Amino acid sequence: MQIEKSVAIVGSGLVGSLLAIYLRKQGHKVTVFDRRPDVRQVEFSGRSINLAMSNRGWKALREAGIEDEIRKLALPLDKRAMHVEGQPIYYQKYGDDGEAIYSISRGVLNRKMIDLAEAAGTEFRFEEKVWDVDMPNARLYTGESEKSKWKEYQFDLIFGADGAFSRIRHKMQRQSRFNYSQHFIDVGYKELSIPANADGSHKLDRGSFHIWPRGEFMLIAMPNLDGSFTCTLFMPFEGETSFETIKTEKDADLFFETHFSDIKDEISNLKRDFFRNPTSAMVTIKCFPWSYYDKITLVGDSAHAIVPFYGQGMNAGFEDISLLNHKMNLHGDDWEKVFEEYQTERKPNADAIAELSYRNFIEMSSKTADPVFLLRKKIEKKFSEKHPELWTPLYSRVTFSSKTYAEALEIGDYQRGIMDEVMNTPGIEEKWDSEEIENKILSLIKK
Amino acid sequence: MQIEKSVAIVGSGLVGSLLAIYLRKQGHKVTVFDRRPDVRQVEFSGRSINLAMSNRGWKALREAGIEDEIRKLALPLDKRAMHVEGQPIYYQKYGDDGEAIYSISRGVLNRKMIDLAEAAGTEFRFEEKVWDVDMPNARLYTGESEKSKWKEYQFDLIFGADGAFSRIRHKMQRQSRFNYSQHFIDVGYKELSIPANADGSHKLDRGSFHIWPRGEFMLIAMPNLDGSFTCTLFMPFEGETSFETIKTEKDADLFFETHFSDIKDEISNLKRDFFRNPTSAMVTIKCFPWSYYDKITLVGDSAHAIVPFYGQGMNAGFEDISLLNHKMNLHGDDWEKVFEEYQTERKPNADAIAELSYRNFIEMSSKTADPVFLLRKKIEKKFSEKHPELWTPLYSRVTFSSKTYAEALEIGDYQRGIMDEVMNTPGIEEKWDSEEIENKILSLIKK
Numbered sequence: 001m002q003i004e005k006s007v008a009i010v011g012s013g014l015v016g017s018l019l020a021i022y023l024r025k026q027g028h029k030v031t032v033f034d035r036r037p038d039v040r041q042v043e044f045s046g047r048s049i050n051l052a053m054s055n056r057g058w059k060a061l062r063e064a065g066i067e068d069e070i071r072k073l074a075l076p077l078d079k080r081a082m083h084v085e086g087q088p089i090y091y092q093k094y095g096d097d098g099e100a101i102y103s104i105s106r107g108v109l110n111r112k113m114i115d116l117a118e119a120a121g122t123e124f125r126f127e128e129k130v131w132d133v134d135m136p137n138a139r140l141y142t143g144e145s146e147k148s149k150w151k152e153y154q155f156d157l158i159f160g161a162d163g164a165f166s167r168i169r170h171k172m173q174r175q176s177r178f179n180y181s182q183h184f185i186d187v188g189y190k191e192l193s194i195p196a197n198a199d200g201s202h203k204l205d206r207g208s209f210h211i212w213p214r215g216e217f218m219l220i221a222m223p224n225l226d227g228s229f230t231c232t233l234f235m236p237f238e239g240e241t242s243f244e245t246i247k248t249e250k251d252a253d254l255f256f257e258t259h260f261s262d263i264k265d266e267i268s269n270l271k272r273d274f275f276r277n278p279t280s281a282m283v284t285i286k287c288f289p290w291s292y293y294d295k296i297t298l299v300g301d302s303a304h305a306i307v308p309f310y311g312q313g314m315n316a317g318f319e320d321i322s323l324l325n326h327k328m329n330l331h332g333d334d335w336e337k338v339f340e341e342y343q344t345e346r347k348p349n350a351d352a353i354a355e356l357s358y359r360n361f362i363e364m365s366s367k368t369a370d371p372v373f374l375l376r377k378k379i380e381k382k383f384s385e386k387h388p389e390l391w392t393p394l395y396s397r398v399t400f401s402s403k404t405y406a407e408a409l410e411i412g413d414y415q416r417g418i419m420d421e422v423m424n425t426p427g428i429e430e431k432w433d434s435e436e437i438e439n440k441i442l443s444l445i446k447k
Numbered sequence: 448m449q450i451e452k453s454v455a456i457v458g459s460g461l462v463g464s465l466l467a468i469y470l471r472k473q474g475h476k477v478t479v480f481d482r483r484p485d486v487r488q489v490e491f492s493g494r495s496i497n498l499a500m501s502n503r504g505w506k507a508l509r510e511a512g513i514e515d516e517i518r519k520l521a522l523p524l525d526k527r528a529m530h531v532e533g534q535p536i537y538y539q540k541y542g543d544d545g546e547a548i549y550s551i552s553r554g555v556l557n558r559k560m561i562d563l564a565e566a567a568g569t570e571f572r573f574e575e576k577v578w579d580v581d582m583p584n585a586r587l588y589t590g591e592s593e594k595s596k597w598k599e600y601q602f603d604l605i606f607g608a609d610g611a612f613s614r615i616r617h618k619m620q621r622q623s624r625f626n627y628s629q630h631f632i633d634v635g636y637k638e639l640s641i642p643a644n645a646d647g648s649h650k651l652d653r654g655s656f657h658i659w660p661r662g663e664f665m666l667i668a669m670p671n672l673d674g675s676f677t678c679t680l681f682m683p684f685e686g687e688t689s690f691e692t693i694k695t696e697k698d699a700d701l702f703f704e705t706h707f708s709d710i711k712d713e714i715s716n717l718k719r720d721f722f723r724n725p726t727s728a729m730v731t732i733k734c735f736p737w738s739y740y741d742k743i744t745l746v747g748d749s750a751h752a753i754v755p756f757y758g759q760g761m762n763a764g765f766e767d768i769s770l771l772n773h774k775m776n777l778h779g780d781d782w783e784k785v786f787e788e789y790q791t792e793r794k795p796n797a798d799a800i801a802e803l804s805y806r807n808f809i810e811m812s813s814k815t816a817d818p819v820f821l822l823r824k825k826i827e828k829k830f831s832e833k834h835p836e837l838w839t840p841l842y843s844r845v846t847f848s849s850k851t852y853a854e855a856l857e858i859g860d861y862q863r864g865i866m867d868e869v870m871n872t873p874g875i876e877e878k879w880d881s882e883e884i885e886n887k888i889l890s891l892i893k894k
Contacts, residue, residue, distance in 0.1 A: 147594060173629075176728045177684075181628035182620075237624075281623045 001027045003333050005156040008033060008140055010130050010168055014051075014106075015300030015317035016161030017113035021064050022325050024120040031155075032122055033142065035129040040111045047191055047280050050222035050230040051109060052077070052209070052311035053102040054399045060318035063325065066116055073109060074102035075223050081208035083262060091208065096388075099400045101209070101311060103222040105230060133158065133171045138295045157335065158296045164285055166302030172292060180287040185307060185361060187217075188237045188279045195268045196227025203266050204229060214259050216241060216365065221263075231267060243279045282307045284354050288347055291339035299324070304350035309360035310398060316353050316405070320346060352405035356398060356412070376423055379432050380415075383441050390445055391415070418444045448474045450780050452603040455480060455587055457577050457615055461498075461553075462747030462764035463608030464560035464569075468511045469772050471567040478602075479569055480589065482576040487558045494638055494727050497669035497677040498556060499524070499656070499758035500549040501846045507765035510772065513563055520556060521549035522670050528655035530709060538655065543835075546847050548656070548758060550669040552677060580605065580618045585742045604782060605743045611732055613749030619739060627734040632754060632808060634664075635690055635726040636681045642715045643674025650713050651676060661706050663688060663812065668710075678714065690726045729754045731801050735794055738786035746771065751797035756807035757845060763800050763852070767793060799852035803845060803859070823870055826879050827862075830888050837892055838862070865891045 005028050009016045012034035020030045053074055061067040078100040080092045094101060118124060125142075131150060132141040138158050143150040160168030164182075173180050194203055202223055204210055210221040210229070217235035224230060236242040246252050249271040256264040264270065285305035291297040300317030323346055327338040367373040384391040392401075394415065397408035422428070422440055431437060452475050456463045459481035467477045500521055508514040525547040527539040541548060565571060572589075578597060579588040585605050590597040607615030611629075620627050641650055649670055651657055657668040657676070664682035671677060683689040693699050696718040703711040711717065732752035738744040747764030770793055774785040814820040831838040839848075841862065844855035869875070869887055878884060 177631045179630050181630070183626050183628070184624045 002328060004028055005335075006154075007031070007157045007159065008138075008153065008155040009159045009161050010034075010140070011160070011162035011166075011300075011302070012036075012039070012110075012114060012124060012126070013161060013163060013300070014110055014113055014314050015321065016159070017110070017117045018060065018064060018318055019159055019161060019299060019321050019324070020117040020122040021066065021113075021120050022321055024117070024122060025064070026325075026328055030117075030122045031153075032117070032124045033128050033130050033140070034124070034126050036127065038114070038124070038126040039107065040114060047278050048106040048230075049189065049191070049220075049232045049308055050224070051104045051106055051314050052222070053104055054311065054315050055402055056312075056319045056322075057315040058102075059402055060322040063322055069116065070104075070109065070112065071102075073112060073225065074104045075206060075225065076100035076102055077207060077209045077222070079208050081205055081210045083210060083212040085214070085259075095396050095400050099396070101399060103209070103224070105224050108225070130162075130167050133168055133296070135171065135292045135296055157294075160296065160298040160302045161300055163301045164283055164305035166298065168296065169287060169298055169302050172289075172296070172298075173287070178287065178289070181285070183284045185282050185284075185358075186236050186238070187234055187361070187365065188243055188281055189235075189308075190233045190243070190274065190279050191277050192219075192231040192233060192267050192270065192273050194221060194229040194231060194263075194266045200227045202227050202229065212260055212263065213364070217259075218364065219260055219263070237279070237281075246274070249275070284358060286351065286354060288343070290343040290347070294335035294339065297324075297339045297342065303346075304354060306354045306357040307361050308357070309364055310353065310357040312353050312357060312398065312405075316350065319349075319402075349405040352409040353398070356394075356405065356409055372423065375429065375432055376419055379422060379437065380419060382433060383438060386438070387442075390442075449775060451475055453601075454478070454604045454606065455585075455600065455602040456606045456608050457481075457587070458607070458609035458613075458747075458749070459483075459486070459557075459561060459571060459573070460608060460610060460747070461557055461560055461761055462768065463606070464557070464564045465507065465511060465765055466606055466608060466746060466768050466771070467564040467569040468513065468560075468567050469768055471564070471569055472511070473772075473775055477564075477569045478600075479564070479571045480575050480577050480587070481571070481573050483574065485561070485571070485573040486554065487561060494725050495553040495677075496636065496638070496667075496679045496755055497671070498551045498553055498761050499669070500551055501758065501762050502849055503759075503766045503769075504762040505549075506849055507769040510769055516563065517551075517556070517559065518549075520559060520672065521551045522653060522672065523547035523549055524654060524656045524669070526655050528652055528657045530657060530659040532661070532706075542843050542847050546843070548846060550656070550671070552671050555672070577609075577614050580615055580743070582618065582739045582743055604741075607743065607745040607749045608747050610748045611730055611752035613745065615743065616734060616745055616749050619736075619743070619745075620734070625734065625736070628732070630731045632729050632731075632805075633683055633685070634681055634808070634812065635684045635728055636679050636755075637690070637721065637726050638724050639666075639678040639680060639714050639717065639720050641668060641676040641678060641710075641713045647674045649674050649676065659707055659710065660811070664706075665811065666707055666710070684726070684728075693721070696722070731805060733798065733801060735790070737790040737794070741782035741786065744771075744786045744789065750793075751801060753801045753804040754808050755804070756811055757800065757804040759800050759804060759845065759852075763797065766796075766849075796852040799856040800845070803841075803852065803856055819870065822876065822879055823866055826869060826884065827866060829880060830885065833885070834889075837889075 007023055007028045007030050009019055009030060009032045012032045016032055020032055023030045058067055061070050078094055082090050082092065114124065128142045130140050130142050131146050138155045140153045140155065140158065141150040158168065160166050162168055172178055197203055204221065206223040212219040219231060219233050221229040221231045238244045246255055252271050252274040256270060283305055284307055287303065290303045299320045301313065304316065306313055306316065324342050327342050331337045380393065384393050394408060394412035397403065397411065398405065418441060421444060422437060425437065425440065454470055454475045454477050456466055456477065456479045459479045463479055467479055470477045505514055508517050525541055529537050529539065561571065575589045577587050577589050578593050585602045587600045587602065587605065588597040605615065607613050609615055619625055644650055651668065653670040659666040666678060666680050668676040668678045685691045693702055699718050699721045703717060730752055731754055734750065737750045746767045748760065751763065753760055753763065771789050774789050778784045827840065831840050841855060841859035844850065844858065845852065865888060868891060869884060872884065872887065
């Protein structure tokens with residue numbers, strides 16, 4: 001246990017709530033501010049992608065003692081279900097037997113996390129907007145608007161868990177020598193949904209992550225406990241087939257009829273939802289430093305927002321908290337050391353998962369239709385199944401391991417180098433599953 | 448001439464003043480806002496590096512009809528004077544006969560530019576702080592502080608010329624899909640100075656850019672009209688030899704005695720100035736888009752701040768204005784088209800000079816002492832002197848040409864590829880000036 005501090009967390013999202021639970025366990029007084037209303041009392045936004053909890057996330061929940069509670073909200077998905085045009089559905093297992101990612105609705109999870117944090121003694125201050133921070137003195141200023149009269153709060157420590165467009169980071173950014181970047185991709189997303197059958201059962205296999213790949217755009221669907229699926233359409237903002245070109249309900253209807261005829265009729269209120277739900281942007285945010293002496297630090301998206309194509313955003317944020325807690329146990333009340341080691345150890349891993357997520361976006365948008373790429377994946381899969389001790393696929397390193405993201409990226413690059421050489425073998429298309437190729441990989445690994 | 452518009456320029460620096468002159472020539476009503484006092488009425492800051500005007504800058508001044516006025520303030524430098532420890536001074540010519548860069552004090556130039564803009568009918572509003580912009584309506588809000596009562600101004604067009612930490616860009620940055628990065632380097636700089644001799648003459652050769660390279664740090668000196676030199680010390684913020692380690696006047700004295708004994712006694716008030724003048728940071732800023740419909744655009748550092756190691760910051764900013772003016776002549780009152788073509792054409796060139804400037808920083812900090820690097824430069828120089836029609840050095844493309852920065856970077860990379868191959872020649876150290884090497888370069892160029 002540390003000496004009790006008065007702690008503010010800005011942001012009541014998933015990472016902020018988890019942090020509150022950890023800090024309460026350490027014996028601190030915790031106040032969470034959020035500019036939005038209590039998510040337990042309002043309808044969720046219609047702009048969210050379902051979450052895929054994987055090992056890193058579960059580990060952080062386990063250490064906080066809330067894994068079992070959250071498991072009840074999650075559905076295991078042990079495979080992808082690929083809905084390729086003109087082909088029967090086929091399945092790709094994610095990992096070994098028993099390995100799965102877990103689909104959870106963001107709204108359902110967030111409500112539960114807030115319940116748990118509140119039960120642990122956290123004070124939540126919803127609809128209270130933080131506008132400024134006095135960093136050296138750990139003071140927060142809240143109020144109705146940026147120009148209204150503000151209320152001042154004095155804390156010992158402040159955590160910025162206020163997401164990609166963090167107000168706390170915004171203030172830190174005004175310091176000299178603060179490095180920062182925000183990079184938006186040209187693809188947006190829109191939430192849609194498939195309701196349950198009348199008997200409450202799922203309309204598609206509930207143990208799969210469903211993907212309808214279509215080259216420049218794709219639809220995905222992830223199951224919810226109530227029998228529904230949350231769907232997400234990813235598509236360029238501008239260009240030939242893009243959100244920009246779908247202007248009317250007739251356009252939307254025609255678009256789905258042309259490209260998703262097998263699922264179109266299952267999507268509820270397609271034409272209404274397409275225009276009612278926003279088209280959201282996706283951004284990679286990097287910054288450094290994350291901490292200000294022993295006063296302030298950033299966690300989750302406010303420190304490292306990433307694009308969602310590896311399903312690791314929440315997992316990475318939860319792992320931040322797990323690491324912070326580890327540093328608290330190690331360094332007790334030396335908060336400057338806690339924050340310093342946290343940011344120094346975590347930054348390369350945040351950069352690594354940002355890079356991996358961005359690469360997955362590029363891969364999904366430009367390579368899923370490329371036969372050479374698919375052949376490459378097939379060779380890699382075959383080899384790793386035969387020699388699991390020699391070759392753990394990158395996806396498994398990221399998703400089913402708790403070794404660092406930076407290591408996963410490094411080994412992934414090393415494996416990529418080997419596969420580049422393998423793919424240069426003359427006649428690889430014919431002999432891809434020959435002993436020659438297997439031996440080639442073995443000899444390259446041993447180099 | 449365009450239809451008269453009411454135009455605001457935020458920032459009365461070099462680029463803002465030049466833009467004002469151009470816009471007055473086009474017949475517009477121009478108001479320039481600056482949060483700082485009139486630079487003509489205060490002592491200049493003690494945190495500036497002298498400017499090196501090169502061809503791009505002169506071209507923009509010529510088109511504005513003020514080249515001759517500014518020439519009077521500038522001293523031509525046709526060579527580097529290298530003050531290497533333990534060696535006699537040696538000189539490196541910048542280009543062909545007649546080619547030179549021009550040293551100008553930032554304060555002197557800025558005052559003159561404001562005089563000229565004012566004489567052309569620009570209204571200057573100094574010490575008036577812009578806090579907010581209503582982008583769709585081109586309204587500016589000014590006031591004493593962010594929370595004080597603001598004054599509202601209505602314009603037709605607004606230009607952000609307010610530098611690396613632009614308030615206008617800050618507002619644009621809140622838009623979704625606005626890409627932005629700020630990257631600080633680990634090296635800082637400090638201004639020092641060498642006064643004139645009693646008779647007003649210069650203490651060092653006034654036709655040279657003086658450099659004292661010392662590996663991890665360096666001192667430079669550029670002449671002023673009044674016989675003085677403005678010096679800049681570039682050095683890491685932290686580390687073994689760094690600004691951080693020089694804490695007392697004694698430390699400063701010892702540092703200069705150890706590393707700059709040949710010039711130390713000429714630097715005036717060294718110990719006082721070292722602590723009175725700030726240690727400044729250097730940043731590369733990139734963003735996009737620069738424009739908001741037909742209402743707002745960014746120019747100069749606010750759109751593309753770069754590190755100073757190519758001496759192109761001001762030149763690049765002036766070239767922005769030159770291009771904007773060209774687009775005004777082309778598209779008249781279609782401001783959306785003016786802004787759109789300006790940003791689309793200019794962005795790759797801004798990125799290119801940012802990259803070139805950063806590379807020069809890396810080169811200066813880590814390679815000037817590397818014999819392989821110096822040999823490489825020697826081979827390149829010899830070849831380009833013998834075959835000027837086949838090989839224009841990168842420095843000349845950037846400094847003495849008005850072809851695009853992007854082209855300079857591209858051809859520079861191509862030349863680098865050739866030099867990589869040349870440097871791989873076995874025994875290159877012995878035969879670097881042989882016919883064999885000359886022929887090798889010739890054959891590589893022809894490929």
